[in-house]
Amino acid sequence: MEGRGLYNITLALLQSILVSLLAYVLIAISETDIVLNTVFVLFFLHFVTFYISGYGKDFFKRGQYVELVKTIKYIIFYALLISFSSFFLKEKFVISRRGMVYFLSLYSVLNYLLSFFVKKYWRIFKHNLKGSRNILLITAMSRTEKVLDRLLTANDVPGRIVAVSVLDMPEFTHDKVAVVPREQLLSYATHGVVDEVFVNLPSEGYDIETVISQFEIMGIDVTVNLNTFDKSLGRDKQIHGMAGLNVVTFSTNFYNPSHIIAKRILDICGAIVGLLLCGIASLFLVPLIRKDGGPAIFAQTRIGKNGRHFTFYKFRSMCIDAEDIKDQLMEQNTMQGGMFKMDNDPRVTKIGHFIRKTSLDELPQFWNVLIGDMSLVGTRPPTIDEYEKYTPEQKRRLSFKPGITGLWQISGRSAITNFDDVVKLDVAYIDGWTIWKDFEILLKTVKVVLMRDGAK
Known part of the structure; x- marks a missing residue:
C-alpha cells in the first residue's frame, strides 16, 4: 500500500526541481534581483504551497481544464507566500516585482506542461520501476471487459495488471495479461509475483469475504470494488478511487508513509557506509577466499518481496561445488520446513568459518540494499527451491522487503530448528513494523555481531 502515499511526494519533488532550475536560470537576468538564497527560499515555499493549495489531490483523475484551474489556484x-516572505525576510529573500512576475509566469506555463507530460507518461514510467506493483484481477465474465480495460489504461492504478482470473469462464483468453484458471489461483499467488489482488465480483453467488481471506493470509493487499458487496467487513481497510471505481483495500498492515521514506533513506545511508567497509575488508578477504581457485563473491538468485527474483551477493564461504553437494546433505538438515541449515556443514571453507562467525560474508549485500532489492532490516530471502515449497501462510513473510538482518537473526537463530518459528518471528516483525523497530533491531544486531552470538 505504500506506493499510493508516495504519488504526491513524487509530484512535489518533480515540481521542486523545476522551481530550482527556473529560479537559478533567472539569476542571470539582473533586473530580477534573484540571488542564490532566493532559490533556496523559493524551493521551500513550493512545498508549503503544494500542501496548502491541495494541488496533489486527484491529480491523475482531473482533465486539462480542471488542471488549469488547479494551476492558477496554486500560483495564486x-x-x-512569496510576497509575505519577501516582506518579513527582507534582505534574506531578495526578489524584485519584475523578477516575481517573470518567475511565476514562466513557472505556471512550465508546471502546466509538466503536469501534462507526467499524466501522459506516468503509467509507462511506473511500470518500469523496480518496485512497480503487480496486480492480479479476479472477476466474472459479465464485468471483465469494462473493468479490465479501465485498469489497463487508467493513470491512478498503483501498479500494473499482470494476470486475470475469470471465475465463470475457464476458456477466457487475453493478449495483454496472463490468464489464471480458477483452480490455480492460490498456487499462482503463492509462487508468483503478486503485490495486490483486485476483486470485482458480483456479490450474488460469490463469497467475497472468503476470497479476501485467502489472499490476506499471504500478506497480499486485496482491493475490492465497493459495488461487489453490501455489508461491512471488519478488517483494516482504506476506501479510495481507482480507474473511476470506488474501491476498498483490505490489508494486514497500513504503514505510515513517512516511516517508509525514512526506511529507504536509512537503507541508502547504511548501504553507503557498508560498501565502504566492504571495500576495505575485500582487500584482505578476497585473496584468502580465492585460494581454492573459485570466485570471491558468491552470487545466487534469491526471492524478494512478494516473489520477485533478484541476484543476491555474499563473500563466498563454501567450496566451489557447494550447491551441487547440497542435495546429498538434505538428510542432515536440522531445520524443519522451508529452509536448509546444518551443524558443521562440510562445505564451509577454512576462511568461510571465520567470515561467517564474524558476519563479514554479509558485507556485499549492502549493494543489494543500495539498489533496492533488499533493506538493512527485513526477512531473510529464500532460495528458489525453498520458495517453491512455501505454503500460502509462509509466503506472508515475503510481503516485506528482505533484509540483511532481522528479528530472527537477533533472536538466537542457531537455537531455532523449525521454519514455522522463523515465519512467526518474521510475521511479528511485519505486523509491528515502524522505523523505530528497525533502529532497535540494528542496534541489537551490532551487539550480536560483536558478541558473535547465533552465527555458525
Whole structure:
C-alpha cells in the first residue's frame, strides 16, 4: 500500500526541481534581483504551497481544464507566500516585482506542461520501476471487459495488471495479461509475483469475504470494488478511487508513509557506509577466499518481496561445488520446513568459518540494499527451491522487503530448528513494523555481531 502515499511526494519533488532550475536560470537576468538564497527560499515555499493549495489531490483523475484551474489556484497561493516572505525576510529573500512576475509566469506555463507530460507518461514510467506493483484481477465474465480495460489504461492504478482470473469462464483468453484458471489461483499467488489482488465480483453467488481471506493470509493487499458487496467487513481497510471505481483495500498492515521514506533513506545511508567497509575488508578477504581457485563473491538468485527474483551477493564461504553437494546433505538438515541449515556443514571453507562467525560474508549485500532489492532490516530471502515449497501462510513473510538482518537473526537463530518459528518471528516483525523497530533491531544486531552470538 505504500506506493499510493508516495504519488504526491513524487509530484512535489518533480515540481521542486523545476522551481530550482527556473529560479537559478533567472539569476542571470539582473533586473530580477534573484540571488542564490532566493532559490533556496523559493524551493521551500513550493512545498508549503503544494500542501496548502491541495494541488496533489486527484491529480491523475482531473482533465486539462480542471488542471488549469488547479494551476492558477496554486500560483495564486505561491504568489501570496512569496510576497509575505519577501516582506518579513527582507534582505534574506531578495526578489524584485519584475523578477516575481517573470518567475511565476514562466513557472505556471512550465508546471502546466509538466503536469501534462507526467499524466501522459506516468503509467509507462511506473511500470518500469523496480518496485512497480503487480496486480492480479479476479472477476466474472459479465464485468471483465469494462473493468479490465479501465485498469489497463487508467493513470491512478498503483501498479500494473499482470494476470486475470475469470471465475465463470475457464476458456477466457487475453493478449495483454496472463490468464489464471480458477483452480490455480492460490498456487499462482503463492509462487508468483503478486503485490495486490483486485476483486470485482458480483456479490450474488460469490463469497467475497472468503476470497479476501485467502489472499490476506499471504500478506497480499486485496482491493475490492465497493459495488461487489453490501455489508461491512471488519478488517483494516482504506476506501479510495481507482480507474473511476470506488474501491476498498483490505490489508494486514497500513504503514505510515513517512516511516517508509525514512526506511529507504536509512537503507541508502547504511548501504553507503557498508560498501565502504566492504571495500576495505575485500582487500584482505578476497585473496584468502580465492585460494581454492573459485570466485570471491558468491552470487545466487534469491526471492524478494512478494516473489520477485533478484541476484543476491555474499563473500563466498563454501567450496566451489557447494550447491551441487547440497542435495546429498538434505538428510542432515536440522531445520524443519522451508529452509536448509546444518551443524558443521562440510562445505564451509577454512576462511568461510571465520567470515561467517564474524558476519563479514554479509558485507556485499549492502549493494543489494543500495539498489533496492533488499533493506538493512527485513526477512531473510529464500532460495528458489525453498520458495517453491512455501505454503500460502509462509509466503506472508515475503510481503516485506528482505533484509540483511532481522528479528530472527537477533533472536538466537542457531537455537531455532523449525521454519514455522522463523515465519512467526518474521510475521511479528511485519505486523509491528515502524522505523523505530528497525533502529532497535540494528542496534541489537551490532551487539550480536560483536558478541558473535547465533552465527555458525
